Structures are given as C-alpha cells and as structure tokens.
Amino acid sequence: MPTPRPPTSRQAPLQHLPFLFKSIHRPSSSPTTNPIRLLKKSADTKNLKIGKVIHAHLITSSQASKNCDVFQTTSLINLYAKCDEISTARQLFDQMSERNIVSWSALMAGYLQNGLALEVLGLFKKMVSVDNLRPNEYVLATALSSCSISGRVEEGKQCHGYVLKSGLVFHQYVKNALVHMYSRCSDLEGAMQVLNTLPGYDVFSYNSVMDGLMELGYLKEALEVFGRMVGECNAWDNVTYRTLFGLSARLKDLKFGMHVHGQMLKSDLECDVFVGSAIIDMYGKCGNVLNARKVFDGLQNRNVVSWTALMAAYFQNGYFEEALHLLSKMELEDIMPNEYTFAVLLNSSAGLSALRLGDLLHACVEKSGFKDHTIVRNALVIMYSKTGNIKAANKVFTDMIYRDTVTWNAMISGYSHHGLGKEALIVFQDMLAAGVYPNYVTFVGVLAACAHLGLVREGLYYLNQLMKQMGVEPGLEHYTCIVGLLSRAGLLDEAKNFMRSAPVKWDVIAWRTLLNACHVHRNYGLGKQVAESVIFMDPHDVGTYVLLSNMYAKERRWDGVVKIRKLMRERNIKKEPGVSWLEIRNITHVFVSEDNKHPESSQIYEKVGELLAKIKPLGYVPNIASVLHDMEDEQKEDCVSYHSEKLAIAYGLLKTPSEAPIRVIKNLRMCDDCHSAAKLISKVTNRVIIVRDVNRFHHFQDGCCSCADYW
DNA sequence: CTAGGGTTAG
Structure with a gap:
C-alpha cells in the first residue's frame, strides 16, 4: 500500500544560482566565496545541484595551478562522496596526477558511508604502500570503522599497529574507534585491553564495550562494565540509555530498567525516538505493558519503530488483538508498516491462530515490498504452521532463497508440532547439509521429532554426541524431550530412571510428560504416583486432577475418583470450560x-x-x-x-x-x-x-x- | 573521522 510521499528535502531555489556565480567571479575571493569553501558547504548540506554547478564552473575556467588542483579535486571528491555518487568521486580520484592524504581520506569516507568497507581497506593498503603516506587520525578512524562493520579483526589489528606507530593512541576518536572495532569484532579481550591500558575513556568507549558484550550475550559482564562506568564517567548520553534499556530488557530486570528510566527522567536529556523505543521495548520484555503504553503515549514524535515496539510489547505479553488493532491506528497517523511491523503482526495472528487474518497479512506483505525480507518470510512460516496450515508453511519455506537459523528452526519445530517427525528430520538434515549451525531451539524440535517417531537410539545419539559436537549445551527442554522419547516408546522405567539420574532440576512439565505416558500406556500404578507428585508441585494443575481421576476410573476405583473430586472441591479447583x-x-x-x-x-x-x-x-x-x-x-x-x-x-x-x-x-x-x-x-x-x-x-x-x- | 532503535524458532 505505498502512498506517494510528500517531498521532504527542499532543493535550493534556482534563482539563487546567479548570486553564486557572482561570488565565484568576484576578483579577490573572500573566505566565504572561494569555490573550495562553497564545495565544502554544498557537500555538508548534501546539495549536489549547487555542487555540480560549481564543478562545471571550475572546468570552464580551468586556470588553476597544479597545487590548487589537488585541493579543488579533493573537495569535489568529498562532494560526490557525501552525495552518494561514489563512482564519480572515484573517477576524479583516479584521474588525479598527485594526491594528498585528504584526497585518500575523502574517498575512503565516501566508501565507508556507502557500506563498502572492503573498498576502504583496499585503499588504505594502497595509500601506505603505493603513495607511501603516513595515515592520520581521520584515515585511521575510517579504516578502523570499516573493520568494525565488516568484522575484520585481522585488518583491525594491523590498523592498531599503525595507531601505535603514529602515536595517535591518545587521540580520543582513534582510541574509541579502536575499542569499538574490537567490540564489534567480538574480540572483547582486545577491547578490554585497550580500555585497561589507556587512560581517559569517555562515554563512547563504554557504550561500545557494553554493546559488544551484549551482542555476545555476556550480560553480567556488561553489567560489570556499567558498574565501572558509574564510577568513572557520569556524562551519560542517549546511546548509554539505549544500551542500558537494552540490557535490562535482556536481563528481564524490571527493577533495573525502572531505575534507569527514573535516572533518565531526572537528567534533562531529551528522549528521542531511539531511546523512546528502547524504553517501550524494555517494559514490553519485562512484562509491564501498561508502562510501555504510557511511555508511548508520552512520546512527542513517533515513528514506525516506536509503533512496532509497542505492538511487540503487546504481542510478547499475549495481547495479540491489541497488537493487531494498532495497525489501523498507526496508518491513521500516516505511518507505513515496515518489515519488522509485518513480522510482529504475522506473529500476533499466529498467536490467535487467525488463519484468515494471516492470509490477509500475507497479501499485504506481497504488495508491500518487504516480502523478501528474511524476518518476514520467517514470520510467514511460523504463522502458517501455527494456524495449522503446514503445507503453506512449507511452500513459503521452500521458496526462500536465503534462510537463517530461525527459518530452519521454524520449519523443524513446525513439523514436529504437527506430528510430522519424518519431515522434521529431513529438514534438519538439509539444514546441516546447507552448512547452517543448529542451536538450542533446533535440537528441541529435532528431539521432539525423534520422540514422535519412537527413534530412541537416534534421540540419545543427538543428545549425547551431536549436540556436544555442535557445541550446544543441553538444557531442561532437551532432557524433557528425552523423557518424552523414552516414555512414548513405552520405556517407562527407563524414563523414570533417566529423571532420577540426569543432572537437572525437573519442572512440572517434565513430570507431566511422564504422567501423560503412564496414562497412555495404562501404567496406572506409576501414573498415580507421578500424578501425586505433580499435584504436590503445582496444586492448581487442573489437567493432572482430571488425569488422575481418569486413571482411578479406568481401574474402576470409584473411591479414588471420589477422593479426587473432594480434593478439588476443598482446594476450590474448577475445571476450565472447554x-x-x-x-x-x-x-x-x-x-x-x-x-x-x-x-x-x-x-x-x-x-x-x-x-x-x-x-x-x-x-x-x-x-x-x-x-x-x-x-x-x-x-x-x-x-x-x-x-x-x-x-x-x-x-x-x-x-x-x-x-x-x-x-x-x-x-x-x-x-x-x-x-x-x-x-x-x-x-x-x-x-x-x-x-x-x-x-x-x-x-x-x-x-x-x-x-x-x-x- | 568514532556508536545506536524494533522481530522470530521451544
């Protein structure tokens, strides 16, 4: 549903151009009127139109001396690089007979801005080897940043060498770029080493390190760095707050989040859309939808992200209708959904098992231009599988060109939920063949599939061998799958012994799995024992009372049935209506x-x-x-x-x-x-x-x- | 010349 957008950036009116010409032609050019300054100005304001006019003028009146030419051409490179015409910038650069360090850095910055990190690193190498120039702080910061976004630690370390050689380690920007590079390349020892050996780090360094730690899932460590930051740096900025809200969200620590929020309200920091969305996200993930809503209502300007964050907050807390309802309200404010919004909407309709709505959203997605985003396709697989249309889920899955771990997991567990164990295992094999690493969730689906098929030996092999081989630590859910696997195959004693011997703290779900098996296999003796302990663990588990009473009934032990009924009355436990x-x-x-x-x-x-x-x-x-x-x-x-x-x-x-x-x-x-x-x-x-x-x-x-x- | 917001599989 793309609607034409109103023009946002105003072009300079054309009638201003003669004035510009006048100033260029003026004989003794004052600092404000010389062409180089004008080029810088048009580059900074991204005004390519005026820049091109100046460029044309420079060509027609090329009386420039050679030295002047270097400066002028460099300014032009800067202009085209900033205005996203990087190939024009490159052409000018290649035609230069003589270049200085600024020419190189202008072009490199341009490539960096366009995300072409490897191009930057290539230029860096050429600069030091061919032109024999010594990198300055600009070039180093740009090169380091390129290593950051491309994840090249090796090149980053080489840059680190140049930083040491040039004596620029104490330059704040360079130092920060260095810390950031190590953090983004997941080399946290490197980052901490820079942080620990050099004095004087600012918000930027701390933000980078905390972010890097969080990315790798080292939440406790991020909290420790935060503790250090509290003592050494009190000038927190937007990014700090955003990072801290992200941290509380991932820790699901509402208290910490609220504390940070309070701190932010006390400071006079203005809450921009970025921080606003982070707060909404934090409250959502910590289970406090009301506060998420309050913050959202208080935002002076909202964008797609703020809306999507709120929808996600509703979704994560089970308020699927509310999440879906926000779509029309958002569109009333003329804000268009993007790929994240569609992902949340699809997941909400999956939560409701609303097939019709999911189909409708699928149609919207197809028209929207976000249809090929992996997150959207993943959400479609999940939606179709959860609304019961596993064939449609597989259709979306097979049509996908790029699949990530979530895609594979969604298909595997989708098949498992539908009892299609064989299909699940085939997808798993394909996943391995495609070179995608399985994770925790993958194996939950795989083990569940083994349980469906009664593949006891395979299941145990996956748990004991393959998971170790793949570096996935088995958790409670995997062990519960094994209980299901054994008991489903009728090996109730083995299941019971497994529960006794495995090094985990079992929860009600695991016990209920065993109980269910006893019920299906009509082992009422063990079943009653297990049921008693489930009821002990969770006295309000209605389903277990029902099963227990069932088992007594099947044994025609009416006294038992009466006992259970009495117990339920005493504890005021009512059967939830079907x-x-x-x-x-x-x-x-x-x-x-x-x-x-x-x-x-x-x-x-x-x-x-x-x-x-x-x-x-x-x-x-x-x-x-x-x-x-x-x-x-x-x-x-x-x-x-x-x-x-x-x-x-x-x-x-x-x-x-x-x-x-x-x-x-x-x-x-x-x-x-x-x-x-x-x-x-x-x-x-x-x-x-x-x-x-x-x-x-x-x-x-x-x-x-x-x-x-x-x- | 240094950073960043939202989604998902059990």
Whole structure:
C-alpha cells in the first residue's frame, strides 16, 4: 500500500544560482566565496545541484595551478562522496596526477558511508604502500570503522599497529574507534585491553564495550562494565540509555530498567525516538505493558519503530488483538508498516491462530515490498504452521532463497508440532547439509521429532554426541524431550530412571510428560504416583486432577475418583470450560461445551447426533470416564457428546465446501473421546480435520491421526 | 573521522 510521499528535502531555489556565480567571479575571493569553501558547504548540506554547478564552473575556467588542483579535486571528491555518487568521486580520484592524504581520506569516507568497507581497506593498503603516506587520525578512524562493520579483526589489528606507530593512541576518536572495532569484532579481550591500558575513556568507549558484550550475550559482564562506568564517567548520553534499556530488557530486570528510566527522567536529556523505543521495548520484555503504553503515549514524535515496539510489547505479553488493532491506528497517523511491523503482526495472528487474518497479512506483505525480507518470510512460516496450515508453511519455506537459523528452526519445530517427525528430520538434515549451525531451539524440535517417531537410539545419539559436537549445551527442554522419547516408546522405567539420574532440576512439565505416558500406556500404578507428585508441585494443575481421576476410573476405583473430586472441591479447583473455535469466511465461531448460545445451535446438535450415529457402527463407544460430575451414565454420555470440539467440527462440516479442511482450535488438551470420534468422523465424511489443542496439532484423515494416538 | 532503535524458532 505505498502512498506517494510528500517531498521532504527542499532543493535550493534556482534563482539563487546567479548570486553564486557572482561570488565565484568576484576578483579577490573572500573566505566565504572561494569555490573550495562553497564545495565544502554544498557537500555538508548534501546539495549536489549547487555542487555540480560549481564543478562545471571550475572546468570552464580551468586556470588553476597544479597545487590548487589537488585541493579543488579533493573537495569535489568529498562532494560526490557525501552525495552518494561514489563512482564519480572515484573517477576524479583516479584521474588525479598527485594526491594528498585528504584526497585518500575523502574517498575512503565516501566508501565507508556507502557500506563498502572492503573498498576502504583496499585503499588504505594502497595509500601506505603505493603513495607511501603516513595515515592520520581521520584515515585511521575510517579504516578502523570499516573493520568494525565488516568484522575484520585481522585488518583491525594491523590498523592498531599503525595507531601505535603514529602515536595517535591518545587521540580520543582513534582510541574509541579502536575499542569499538574490537567490540564489534567480538574480540572483547582486545577491547578490554585497550580500555585497561589507556587512560581517559569517555562515554563512547563504554557504550561500545557494553554493546559488544551484549551482542555476545555476556550480560553480567556488561553489567560489570556499567558498574565501572558509574564510577568513572557520569556524562551519560542517549546511546548509554539505549544500551542500558537494552540490557535490562535482556536481563528481564524490571527493577533495573525502572531505575534507569527514573535516572533518565531526572537528567534533562531529551528522549528521542531511539531511546523512546528502547524504553517501550524494555517494559514490553519485562512484562509491564501498561508502562510501555504510557511511555508511548508520552512520546512527542513517533515513528514506525516506536509503533512496532509497542505492538511487540503487546504481542510478547499475549495481547495479540491489541497488537493487531494498532495497525489501523498507526496508518491513521500516516505511518507505513515496515518489515519488522509485518513480522510482529504475522506473529500476533499466529498467536490467535487467525488463519484468515494471516492470509490477509500475507497479501499485504506481497504488495508491500518487504516480502523478501528474511524476518518476514520467517514470520510467514511460523504463522502458517501455527494456524495449522503446514503445507503453506512449507511452500513459503521452500521458496526462500536465503534462510537463517530461525527459518530452519521454524520449519523443524513446525513439523514436529504437527506430528510430522519424518519431515522434521529431513529438514534438519538439509539444514546441516546447507552448512547452517543448529542451536538450542533446533535440537528441541529435532528431539521432539525423534520422540514422535519412537527413534530412541537416534534421540540419545543427538543428545549425547551431536549436540556436544555442535557445541550446544543441553538444557531442561532437551532432557524433557528425552523423557518424552523414552516414555512414548513405552520405556517407562527407563524414563523414570533417566529423571532420577540426569543432572537437572525437573519442572512440572517434565513430570507431566511422564504422567501423560503412564496414562497412555495404562501404567496406572506409576501414573498415580507421578500424578501425586505433580499435584504436590503445582496444586492448581487442573489437567493432572482430571488425569488422575481418569486413571482411578479406568481401574474402576470409584473411591479414588471420589477422593479426587473432594480434593478439588476443598482446594476450590474448577475445571476450565472447554472452548473451541473455528474461522468460517472471516468470522470466528466460538463453542463452549454443552452450551447452546450459537444461533444455529439446534442444527449443530442435530448434526453431532447424526455423526455419532454414523460412527457407532465403526466401533465408537462414548468414553465417559473423564466426566467428573455425579450423574447417570446417560447424562454423562450427553456430556461428552457435546464437547466444544465436536460442536465446532459439526459446524465446520455444515458450513464449508466438501473439499476444504476443517481447522479447529481448542483451549485444553483434546479428550480421549473427542479424539477417537474425530478420527472416525474424518473417515465417514472423507474430510481432513485439523485440531490444535494446547500442545500440538492433530491431523485427522481417513480414520487416523498424525499424533498416532499419543498426545 | 568514532556508536545506536524494533522481530522470530521451544
């Protein structure tokens, strides 16, 4: 949706030009009117038009002496370099018969500005070897900066040598450029060495080092450097604040962040868009959306980044609708979304499982000119996979030319969530073949895939060998995957022993994994033990009470069921109502178990009855064991018959064309009864039914589910 | 001639 932009930079009106000519022609040129000064002025103001006029004039009246020519041409180089006509600058430079150090530095600065760092370093080498010139502070700062942006430590160290030789180590700019170079090239020992051996560093050096440390994830160390800074330098600037907000965000340390914020308010530093966005980001990442909003509302000028930061704050805290809602408000202020904005929006629609909205955003992205940005493509993969359309996710993935770690991880874990373990492992192999290094997240997806496929040996090999080989430290999530892997394969004792022996502090999730396995494998003895300990760890885990009561029921131990029910009453634990929803055209229809609030309720109930009647001959038996209320079996059967996902599936069948897959989202774990019903319904209706429950996707097709009945 | 804001995979 590109709208024409109003002209922002005003060109100098043409009627001013005769005046310029006059001043050039004036016989004894005063300092303000000589052409070199005018060239500098037009370079500084990036006014190429006037600069070219002066250039033309110089050509037509070329009476200049040779020495004057060096200065003039250098000024012209500077002009073209600053005005982004670097090739013109280069032509002039190459035609010079004689050059001084300023000619070199002007051209180098131009290349640096255009991001052509390697060109700068090439020039630097030529300058010292061919022209035998000694680099000055300008050339050194430019060369060092080129090393910084291109990550060339080796060249940076050579520059360091020149710095020492020239005696410019004490020059503030050069020193800072040196510290910055080492920080950006991830050579923090180098940076610290410069910082420690030389006296007199300023905000700039500290900012650089803290930034470098943060980039590498050394958050504690950055905090230490900050402590040193507090003692030695109190002139904090915008960049310092931005860095500190970034640090508190990454540490998720709200207290520290608020402290810095308070400090900033006390100082009379003006809060620019950069710092403003950093504060919003900090509050968002520290979980305080309200403050993020407050800061945003207080900003005098906002740009795309401020808006995107606020959307991200909402997104990160689960307020997906609010994040999406901000788009139209932003556009009302005439601010266009960019690739980051689209990434947040897509992730928000993924969070809602809003397929229709995601499709819509995809269309916007295609039109926007940001469609080929990796972050946007990644967000598309995530969005399609989370909204249940794994095929579309893979389409986006395969069409991508450049893929980063996040891309591969998104596809691997996407497949894993959908129970497509084989596909996940193939993508993983491709990732290794492409030379991309797997990280922590990659292996979570890979191990989950192994668990789905029951590949015990492979899983253990990945954990014990490959991860070490790849330099990835296994964490709780990986160990939990192993628990899942073992118990899914029916090796419950091994899983239990693994939990006993592995050097980790297990959380409820791990125990619940084992518990679930006991339930599926009908090992109720161990299951009850595990459930007791889960309840001990988290007395409000409703799902566990339900499972425990289920297990008692399956053993026909009604005393146990009664005990659990009593316990739940005493602890005031209520079963969260089951809610399912699905999108039809662009409306989301929400169903709550056994409620008849939907306007077409009677048709839906009728349809459910019809479906259940159709699948009963195929072996469907209502599973009423999970019903916790006191009632007759017949009532219990009614109860499970009208679970929210059954209502949603029935509605989907009523309202969508016969070839379309039905996509349902449910807030809880899918129950046994609905699971077996859905399998048979997919068979008798010949439809693909995709249900996303709290943990995973179930693809029902032709009487089978992708989770292979283990979830 | 030295720096910098936002996003994501579990």
